[in-house]
Amino acid sequence: MKKIFSILFGCSLAGLIALNSAQALPTLLHNVKGYTIKDGELESFDSILFENGVILDTGSHDELAKKSSFSIALDGKGKTLLPGLIDAHGHILGLGLNLMRVDLRGIDSEGEAVSKVKTYAINNDARWILGRGWNQVLWLNKEFPTKHSLDKAISDKPVWLRRIDGHAGWANSKALELAGITKDTPDPEGGKIIRDEHGNATGVLIDAAMSLVESKIPPINRKERKAALNLAFNHLIKLGITSVHDAGVDFETYKLMLELSAKDRIPLRVYSMLSGSDPRLEAMLKYGKVNQPFLKIQSVKLYTDGALGSRGAALLEPYSDEPDNKGLLLTDEKKLEQYFKLITKYGFQVNTHAIGDAANHLVLKQLAKLDKDVSAKKLRHRIEHAQVVVPEDIPMFAKLGVIASMQPTHATSDMNMAGDRLGEERLEGAYAWRTFLDNDVIIASGSDFPVEKANPFLGLHAAVTRQDSDNQPTDGWLPSQRLSVTEALKSFTIDAAYAGFWETKVGSLESGKKADFILVDKDIFTVPEEQIDDVQVLETWIDGKRVH
Incomplete structure (x- = not known):
């Protein structure tokens, strides 16, 4: 005793x-x-x-x-005590860089965005003016911005601003000039240069076309990378996130993560997905799985298509609001099969970005071909986002053992344009959390930060109410797809832990598991559901230590 x-x-x-x-x-x-x-x-x-x-x-x-x-x-x-929340899909480096650059989320107009960029440029002596977060769907005209508005504010420095979903970018003329983009520049495979009626680039580049500009941006150095990671770590901990799945790390970030882990400098549990597009992917795979207390690496992130907001999501039928466009397939069937063969050879989980119904169908088709010893039931393969799925394909997730890695706030952010993009009929399989659960599919919830805010209580609120932070629409968007509070919490805790092979250590508060928990100011099971997004994290505990 x-x-x-x-x-x-x-x-x-x-x-x-x-x-x-x-x-x-x-x-x-x-x-x-x-x-x-x-x-x-x-x-x-x-x-x-x-x-x-x-x-x-x-x-x-x-x-x-x-x-x-x-x-x-x-x-x-x-006070209310909950298991430490797990974000099953975010971008740690991207979040940190976002905290260091121009944040254009929630901006109401192109002019307001330009004004914020100009203010940032005046106060920061940077070679390139970089930012993220604009969303033309929130603007009155709902049209893509152009280089001309940026040129009036900043003409002597290149400006590059990623759209909120990361699948489109907005450049000024200086950036286009440095990228060598002219009227004669062809659209790259898997990308699109938005042009005016004369064929000139307007300043917006979609998916693979973004690399034309981004390849000219000076790479961040090790010091900047480390600073960005630390900013993101601290930001997440304050929000009650004790574990995060990092959706696609390049070789330099991978090396830095290993170094930080060896020095006990990672303050929350990170499940890293290697970037499938990194040319040194196989070298990272050969190094093997990493299973340390605060760093686990045994998965790879792939992309099959773009995003719905920029009409880059790959659809089986054309967009309702752009009849000659079916979106962009970034990885074709043959290449996807090669990726799966390489990655599963090393016993790694494959987590594939698929937003449109064509992309989801393609990934499911590939997963169905896998041998038993590298199947989804064995290696817990995931589809990241699974936003628009043909209803008949949803039962295939459970049949194959595929985890649906979904982000509740995407639905409430996209609801003002999803109907326009898809039409009413295709909404039946869009953001269909209830349908997935009713078909016994495991859902691992996240935010996709910095595309969305990292606050997990915004995600819990969206999953339960199908409303945005202003509690609109009144009855919720596609309300039949709501989850209960218990179901939503499960997707942000034990099921997210399962999706990262950590369910025996974290995800629930049981004997033998890690003491990762949070104290919050409201009881999410007794307050009105519309108040869940107002919950404030008072304390965050990881490994039995209070870290916030």
Whole structure:
């Protein structure tokens, strides 16, 4: 029996951590409204006992006090305690860079976007003016911007601004000039240069065409890369995210992640997907799987198509609002088969970006060809986004064992244009979370930050209400696809952990698992559903230590 030394239940958590910052002693956190998903069901508790970063037990205060000894007792003061939330699809480096550059999310017009870019350029002595987040669908005319508005504000420096989904970019004339783009420049395979009635580039480039400009941007150096990662880590932790799936890391980021992990400099659990487009992919695969406490690498991210907002998602039938366009297939069937053969040879999971119904059908077709020992049921292959799927294809996810890695806020961001792009009939299989669950498909939820904000409570709110942050539309968009709060939480915890082969360590609060949890200011199971996106994270604990 370990000796109990006196720590009063009413002491502040901050004072306790100052007393013993390591939190290696048996610690009882009590007087909480605790929730976790266990065996698919919601369980509640008022106390959690942990030691050396591992959960010993959960239950009532009296039960735990009788059956277990502890050295530290912390009073949770009635706050709600949840498992640490897992974002199953984000871009850590992209988030960090976004925090360092011009953020154009939520801007209401092309003119307002240009004004913000101009202000940034005045205050930052950068060789290139870079940013992200514009979305023409939010603007009154809903039309793509042009180089001319940027040229009026900045003509002496190149400007490059990625669209919110990352599948289109907006350049000024200086950037187009450096890229060598003229009236005679052909559209690259898998990309499109938007042109005016005279055939001149307007300044917007779609998917593969973006590389014409981006290949001219000076690469970030190691110091900038490290700074961006650290910014992103801290941002995520403050939002209650204790584990994140990093959707596509290049070789330089891969090397830096390994270095940071070796020095214990990664403060939350990262499940990295290698970038399938990196020319050194096979070298990374040959290095083998990485399974460390805060870094796991055993998957690859591929792309098959673009995004719906920029009409780059590959559709079986033409866009309803652009009848001569079926989108862009970035990886054809033959190349996709070669990728799968290479990646599964090393026993890695394949996580394939597919937004349009043609892209999803193509990936499912390829997954169906795999031998049993490299199948989705064995290696847990995933389709990232799975936004627009022919309803008849949805049962194939469960049949093949494919995980649907989906982002709830995409639906509420896209609802103002998805009907225009797809028409009413195709919406039946669009953003269809309820249909996926009813067909026994595992959903791993995320945000796709920095495309969307990383706040997981925005995702929980969107999944449950099918509304945006203004709680619109009143009854929710395609409300039959709503999830319950329990189902949504499950997709952001244990099912997301399963999608990253970490379900035995994290994702639920059970004996033997890591003490990754958060304290929040509202009980998501009792507050009105429209208030879930207002939840504030008070504390984030990882490995039994308070990190925020």
